[in-house]
Amino acid sequence: MPFPYNEIVLEHFKNPRNVGSIENPDGKATEGSPACGDMVSVYINVEPETKIITDIKFESYGCASNIATGSIITELAKGKTLEEAKHITWKEASEALGGLPPIKAHCSVLAVEGLRSAIQNYEEKHGLEINREPTTEEVVRKRLKRVMNPMKGLDMIATNLVKEIEIKDGSIRIVIDLPESHQFASTIREESKERLETLWDIKDVKIEFAG
């Protein structure tokens, strides 16, 4: 029967490798959101001396290419150093899978971004990031652009959910245009905090609701 994907993709889709989460991981990240269609979480454990990825797990809410790429990317990254893993591209992942339909690129690129973000998360937590620029409103906005507004399917910035951003003495205060009791308030708070807390010069993130 003619399936839309090749055998390797189907194999990884049916039996994805390294599925699940890691408790207290050294680094983790989630890319995408249910609203935008696909979502991938990547968890890594890193050997502190050699910076080798010793364990990696992923979770996927997505289509077949999303799941298969998540699976292959964990295989490609395991045993590599952070520096090596950082440079794994979508093209390499796609090639390792024997090719993906081009129209599905956007679903599968999330897994690659997920890995990079998990590495970034580790580096930030351990003070390893190379570019140590002071956190500005622009930096905060850029990060909040990756937090989805579940009501609209677009990010928080694009949907004008952010009323105020204040950065002072290592603290960030965000005011969100939603009532505290809103059904998505806690999700948005948690995701925003996750994105901002790892900034190297930030000690405290406060999310307030005023809608």
Added chain:
Amino acid sequence: MGEKVIYLDNAAATKLDEAVFEEMKSCFFEKYAVATSEFGYSQGIEAREILLKARTDLAACLGADPEEMVFTSGNAESGNLALKGVAGALGEKKGKHIIVSKIEDFPVLHSAKTLEKQGFKVDYLDVDEFGFIDMGQLEKRIGADTILVSVQHANQEIGTVQDIEKIGKLCRERDVLFHTDATHTFTRIPIDVNRVNADLVTISAHTIHGPKGIGGLYVRKGTPLMKLMDGGFQEFDHRGGIENIPGAVGFAKAARLVTPEENLYLQAMQKRITELVFERIPLVTLNGHPEKRIPQNANITFHHVEGESITLHLDMYGIAVSTGSACFSRSLEASHVMMAIGGDHERAHGSIRFSFGRFNSMEEVGFVVEKLEKIIENLRRISPLGKRGGN
């Protein structure tokens, strides 16, 4: 990969009934002449009579006269002819305002969009969580320049059946033409064009085990309609081109083959799959109205998982269904119907449509749910959703 194929996408296309094929055969090999005028040669006159018989049978299904039944190439053409035909005939004379629902199938929806580009004003009616339009909103939108209201009889994805009698009555009172797309209700739910006050009704053979490439548009006598397909004077001068007599014959046969018992069996399968899924699989939502829906359709969202992943897994078991997920569609956009009934992407992405037909059985329903249970469990195991408590 099993040998057996379980086809549950009958809303998209159906297997041709062999009895339909048998009926069509002679139109290819023996009675292949063009339908001539009553003054033509004998084969032509015979073809003309065969065509008239098919037309009469199909018209009777709608309580219409034969000369009100126009054959087209399918529901897409019928929808185009209804909207663009009325727009062409009345746009300059009466007004340039058209009203459609937000959940129309693409032929109507995209015809409306095309007309919008040509300077028509189109109102897209909202629907509630079940897919029902708001009669109050429709009433308010009808103005002096409104020439056509097009609201489907039942929805192609979630199966909800609109109260077209109410809509037709309002349109008649306000002197506005009413078109309804009955692609998914024809022979499944009775329609009487006079009771409903419909001026135009779209029907198609491909959803009732008839051939692809043939459909119909009921056109009430005197309805102003611009011709879209120029040619001869066929189809009461509403559509040029040689008549698809095998198709028309097949369409009429397909309509005759549908029985009330069959519709009850389709409904029993629909109810059974819904019941079993709700019994065995947690975190599911029924899409569409639980009662006011076509017999052959069930649509269920499996939360925290994505539809294309579900369909691909089912495909590996030989089971064919469709989903409202963006990943499945050619446009990579989530279903406009699912978005209109809730505006929730997650609900669209995990939605699966099961549409039944004559060749499905209760046994298949059990097999499908058994496989689904396992597939959903596995996909949820790898899903990051629903693990932070709640959601």
